[in-house]
Amino acid sequence: MxxxxxxxxxxxxxxxxxxxxxxxxxxxxxxxxxxxGGSGTAETVDLGGHWVVPGFVDLHNHGxxxxxxxxxxxxxxxxxxxxxxxxxxxxxxxxxxxxDLDFLAxxxxxxxxxxxxxxxxxxHFEGPFISPCRKGAHDEGLLRDPEPAEVRKLVDAAHxxxxxxTLATELPGGLDSVRLLAEHGVIAAVGHTDAxxxxxxxxxxxxxxxxxxxxxxxxxLGHRAPGxxxxxxxxxxxxxxxxxxxxHLHPAALRLAFHHAGADRVAFITDAMDAAGxxxxxYMLGPxxxxxxxxxxxxxxxxxxxxxxxxxxxAFKRAVTxxxxxxxxxxxxxSANPARLLGLDDRIGSLEPGKDADxxxxxxxxxxxxxxxxGEWVIDPRLG
Numbered sequence: 450m451x452x453x454x455x456x457x458x459x460x461x462x463x464x465x466x467x468x469x470x471x472x473x474x475x476x477x478x479x480x481x482x483x484x485x486g487g488s489g490t491a492e493t494v495d496l497g498g499h500w501v502v503p504g505f506v507d508l509h510n511h512g513x514x515x516x517x518x519x520x521x522x523x524x525x526x527x528x529x530x531x532x533x534x535x536x537x538x539x540x541x542x543x544x545x546x547x548x549d550l551d552f553l554a555x556x557x558x559x560x561x562x563x564x565x566x567x568x569x570x571x572x573h574f575e576g577p578f579i580s581p582c583r584k585g586a587h588d589e590g591l592l593r594d595p596e597p598a599e600v601r602k603l604v605d606a607a608h609x610x611x612x613x614x615t616l617a618t619e620l621p622g623g624l625d626s627v628r629l630l631a632e633h634g635v636i637a638a639v640g641h642t643d644a645x646x647x648x649x650x651x652x653x654x655x656x657x658x659x660x661x662x663x664x665x666x667x668x669x670l671g672h673r674a675p676g677x678x679x680x681x682x683x684x685x686x687x688x689x690x691x692x693x694x695x696x697h698l699h700p701a702a703l704r705l706a707f708h709h710a711g712a713d714r715v716a717f718i719t720d721a722m723d724a725a726g727x728x729x730x731x732y733m734l735g736p737x738x739x740x741x742x743x744x745x746x747x748x749x750x751x752x753x754x755x756x757x758x759x760x761x762x763x764a765f766k767r768a769v770t771x772x773x774x775x776x777x778x779x780x781x782x783x784s785a786n787p788a789r790l791l792g793l794d795d796r797i798g799s800l801e802p803g804k805d806a807d808x809x810x811x812x813x814x815x816x817x818x819x820x821x822x823x824g825e826w827v828i829d830p831r832l833g
Contacts, residue, residue, distance in 0.1 A: 451477055451824060458497035459810070462780045464799045473501060475806040478823040482802055496810060496819075496830060502780050503799050504539030504807030504822060505761040506787040508613065509573055509661070509690055509718035511544045511734065513725035513760070518543035518569075519735050523559055530568055532726040533719075536760035539807035539822040540788070540797055542612050543569045544720075546735035547576030547587040550599060554606035564610035570791055571612030574603055575661065578626065579641030580617035585666045586748050586755035587641065588736050595626040604633055611635045612791055615661040618652035619644040631656030636790060638690075641666045642677055649680035653687060659790065662720055663689040663706060665697055665754070682709045688790055690718045691782075693767050694759040696745050700772050712778035716787045717764045722746055722756035766815040 454475040461471030463483055474482040474491070512518045514532030516525035526543060533541055543560050545553055553574065560572045576587045578595035593599065595616050604611045613636035618627055630637040639652050640661025660681040668676040681687050689710050691703055697720075707715055719725060723732045724741040731749075732739045734756060738749040746755045761783055768779045788798025796805050810819030810830045819830030 453481070453491040454824070455491040455493045456496050456501060456808075457493060458495050459499045459501040461501045461800060462503070462777060464785070464801065467777060471501065473800060473808065475821070475824050478806055480800060480802055480804050480806050483800055494831065498813055499818065499830070500776070500811040500815070501800070502765075502776075502809050502811065503784040504797065504805075504809055504820070505537045505765070505783050506540040506570075506791070506793075506798060507533065507538045507719055507721075507761055508542050508659075508716055508787045508790065509544050509575070510538075510541050510721050511546060511756055512723040513721050513727065515723055515727040517723050517733070518560070519546045520548070520556065520733070523563060526560065526563055527568060529723070533721070533760060534820060534822060534827050536726060537762045537765070537809040537817050537820050538719075538760070539809075539820065539827075540570045540791075540793070542571050542573050542791070544573040544575050547579070547591050548735050549591060550577065550593070550602065553577070553603055557603060557606040557611070558608065561606075561608040561610040565608075570793065571610045572607050573613040573615070574611065575615045576641070578614070578616045578620070578623075580620065580643045582643040583617070583641045583666045583668075585641060586734055586737055586739070586753050591736070594620045595622045597622055597625045597629050600626040600629055604630070604635055613638050613659065615640040616657075617642040617644065618655070618657060619648045624651060624655045627652055627655040627657050634792075639677060639681060643668060644677050646675045646677065646680045649677040650684070653680070653684050658686055658688065659716075660687055660689040662692050662697065662718065664702055665692065682706060685714070688714050688716050688786060690716050692720050692757055692759060693717055693764040693772070694757050695767065695771070697754065697757065703772055707774065707778070712781045713786060715782040716790065717761065717768070717779075717783045718787075719759040719761060719764065720756045721759055724758045726758075726760055762809070762811075762817040765811070769815050
């Protein structure tokens, strides 16, 4: 049995609010208590002057550390997962990108094995069922209409580990595919779409519950043609993904989304590609070549933004120090809300007794200094 760990002295963000000079007791892989007290024989870690928040949960991530979730080997995926863990993401969904349908099915089988082992929390299919008008960094030659039989092929290939699929729901078969996904417990996400306001509402009525990286890869908000952004923001059934890297969104757009949707309907994501936590250079995103310069990823051909190099610790710090959001709202967006969407909020997403001991330690400036996953330090704050 691992020794009981008692984390003391930090500002601890609980579902009920922030507790100054808080205390978190960890026994084995679980949180035992978040109240004063504890065993006199426990290993005590003094975290005075720091914050303790729940481990981050990333719904939408294509890779990191120089490795790809979208086309790499199992070893590549594990490398990327570890990179993001060192940046506080204790739970990650591996996102695929548009590719040949048979390749995507085979790749989903490999990712499903890693999900079965608990290394990833499941699979997100971003493409190929998206609009050529809003393809972003996807290969137009491989795009397809969301024919329900083909959607079902990918869901089946994931062996119960398909968590989310991004669709342009206005395309032929789109609404039937949304209904199919909902019936199989897979999140239907509206994204890379050219849908109208009315078409987007039809998708939500059919069962879509997530907006894939809101504002990006969809028509802009217009005063006569409000488009998908307005529909997704105003519908209380929808959680909106936001990429808070300072490139994908102007701070005013991020604040607009928070103000209109509310903190309980926002999920921070990275949409990271291989360069996250690694550096500038040339990379592949699926079949597309990407140039990363000054931390911004763009297609070599055409210059479209191609994912991000974001890690969630940077998104957290930016949300508090640049966007001026309350820490408790950021915790909801980066931990609690995505955990709820994944149906894992009984185990992760908040610091509560009985849940996995997944947590992040931040200093007074909101820089990451410690990460614990399932009771074990990934980064020990005492060693930095």
